[in-house]
Amino acid sequence: MLIGELSERTGVSRRLLRYYEDQGLLESSRSANGYRTYGQDTPRTVRHIRALLDMGLTTRTISSVLPCATGDESEPLELDMCPDLLATIRRELAELDARIDELQRNRGALAEQIGC
Template sequence: MLIGELSERTGVSRRLLRYYEEQGLLESTRSANGYRVYETEAVRTVRHIRAMLDMGLTTQVIAALLPCARGGEDAPLDLEMCPSLVVTIRRELADLDARIDELQRHKGALAAHLA
């Protein structure tokens, strides 16, 4: 399928699809006229990328997790417990906890000025 069809089927802009490809998250081939051509599997891949982005993961982390992603085109994301997956998820959770702690400190400091 061409990039326009992939965009329509996933609701993701052509610009973002090209970005995902630049980041190594999505693959295409080129037709004789230079157009990007995607396999039908790309719909599932894009949906998995979007689900992981919604989890707050970076494209670098997503690249590492994509091989562990399961689920059909319309199925929700399911992550198979690949060897590096548990380590990656624990690291991401620790980073989130640290950011939440920092935001709580900022909130407290700002709230103190209102009191």
């Protein structure tokens, strides 16, 4: 399928699809006229990428996690929990917890300034 059809099927802009490809998350081939063509399973891959982004993962992390993503277009994302993936998720959770703690400290300091 061409990038326009992939964009319509997934609701993801052509620009983002090209970005995902640049990041190594999607693969395409070139037709004789130079157009990008994608395989029939690419909409599922895009759905997995979007779900992982919604979890707060970076495209860099997603590149290592994506091979563990399962499920078709109509199913919720599932991850096959291999040891490397489990370590990645634990690391991401620890980083999120640290950011939440920092934001709570910042909020407290700001609230103190206005007497809340």
